[in-house]
Amino acid sequence: MSDSRSAPAAPRGPMARGPMGGGAPVVRAQNFGPSAKRLLGTLRRDRTQLVVVIVLGVLSVGLTVIGPKLLGEGTNIVFAGFLSLQFPSGLTRAQVIDQLVSSGHTDQADLLRGLDFVPGAGIDIARLGAILLLVLAVYTLGSVFALVQARILNVVVQRAMHRLRLQVEDKIHRLPLHYFDRVQRGELLSRVTNDVDNIGQSLQQTLSQVISSLLTVVGVLLMMFLISPLLAGIALVTIPLTIVITVLVARRSQKLFVEQWKQTGILNARIEETYSGHAVVKVFGHQREVEQAFAEENRRVYRASFGAQFVSGVIMPSMTFVGNLVYVAIAVVGGLQVASGLLSIGDVQAFIQYSRQFTQPLSQLGSMANLLQSGVASAERVFELLDEQDQTPDADPAETVSPTASRIDLHDVSFRYTPDTPLIEGLNLTAPPGSTIAIVGPTGAGKTTLVNLLMRFYDLGGGAIMLGAAEDGSDAVDTRRMTRDDLRSRTGMVLQDTWLFAGTIRENISYGRPEATEQELVEAATAAYVDRFVHMLPDGYDTVLDDEATNLSVGERQLITIARAFLADPRLLILDEATSSVDTRTELLIQRAMARLRENRTAFVIAHRLSTIRDADLILVMEHGAIVEQGRHDELLAARGAYRRLYDAQFDAPMDDEDEDSGAPR
16 A cells, blocks of 8 residues: 555665665664663562562572581681691690790691691591581572572563563554554564563573672672671772773663664564565566675674674673682782681681682673663663554544444545645545445555545544445544444455465455354355365365465465455445456456445445446546546546546557657647
8 A cells, every 4th residue: 555655754775666675763862771670660560479589599699608618617627637637646726736836836826726626636527528418408409499599580581571572562553554654564573573582581691690699799798708807808899890890881882782783673674675575676686786785784783783792791801800800819818817827728718719709790790781781772672662652542432333334424634644745635525325436546646545544544634534324424423433443344455465364265365254154255255256266276265375375376365355355244345456466357357246246335446457447436536635536437538637647648658659759739
């Protein structure tokens, strides 16, 4: 239905008129904070499960944090047992230390003051075994809690994404038609699929890591302060450095991630258009131009993706470098404290493990900023779709008319796609019940726009469209006072671009009325001359069509869509170039069938081929959104006006051109 959509559009490149014409969607300025808050808000319905996730995280991290302290105690047992063998049995710990001090070995005495040992006793195997079993139990139980936490969190995230997809699906059905006129199909599909999947992956990975990392930082910090406040103070230096590095990188990478997903959407639109217009591209020899355009957009995706990943990837090496510096400082200061007897060697070992556990989650939090920014950038694109203005709501309470209503009256109808470009102004028309109204005119005259207004695909700019059953229109109702479903359920529509879905021929025809019987389906198929070719197919009506119905000819696909409209048995019938894609013989058959099926129906027929509307009750000739002529075929030919010019252009154009070239009068 593109012949009358004359709304101005932004320039779309050198191939704007070909099948590959496409433009980039406008991306608003991004705001990370509110978008991240809104994204987390999608999990609000599962707050109970989130509380369980946090509790399990506390238990898992708590048990994991205890592990290094227990291992440090085990190290102390081994070290103390080894040193105890260096001294004769029978002495007490205090006596050994006093002997070392009196002999001038104060450093060794200071070292032994931090250990609990019995001279000559050796390693306490029983106590060491108990500690190792306890460590095994602690780590095992912590892993179980972490596994259950991951399971519940996965359920929460997937439920949230399920709800988000439902919201997107519902939103698409509530969007006005002009939204789809300005947004490329590939770009919309990218938001519905790629962006939603990226949000799910980002939440799945970041939530688990963020919860465990934050809890680990708190737990480890507490244990470090219990062991040595001095060493804990050294470890705390990493926090401000981590914040500074993360903020600096995030400011830069967020813009790059937004650009990455924007360019990905554009590339998807290009691929989708290339596939759908593949035959046309081949016929007109535009392969090279298409390849060049694809290569350029692919380079843009590469540059945006490389920049985003490179900048965000700086976080982890930076955090690792800071962690290594802190590790060196802790090792040096800890060694001095062990030598002075202020700490045991097991405590230093535990603290070094804690320092690793402390810097690792900080590094993970920094790297999670990478995924989080990518997810938020996708979320902003999805939220932008969800925030689009809905079509105007149906009237409440809504009005309705008789099921047999088929009289259409247009009173002073006005419409424009853009405020500064009038298209239809002051249009008046009456279509009596059971009449056939043909609408003709040059491209951009407003023919299809008029049909869109009848179906309420667009809202009027002024005037009213009335639907009623009475001959005089006394019971007519403004279609804006009816629900869209009520209005459209009374109308059968056949588009110039056939739409068939992947399924059987039977399913595609019954789409117009799923509850129809087999006999009704066959009657509709017979009326549309589908029954003739279906029986020549191996599986008949159960023949399976692919997404594009490529196993049928263009004319056969058109006939199936007509059969679908016939089965719906509407009171109003709209044919938009319905016979433009069939051969001459099929066209004649359809005209005969339509003559029977138009009985007691009001039919609007849009066609450039004037041979299809010779028997119309009324022919409207439109130019620039206005009806310039109306009447029957013979009357309009005799008037020698706009309709005659269209007729001559179609049937006598070559002769007229020769006459004009030779200067012969017409």
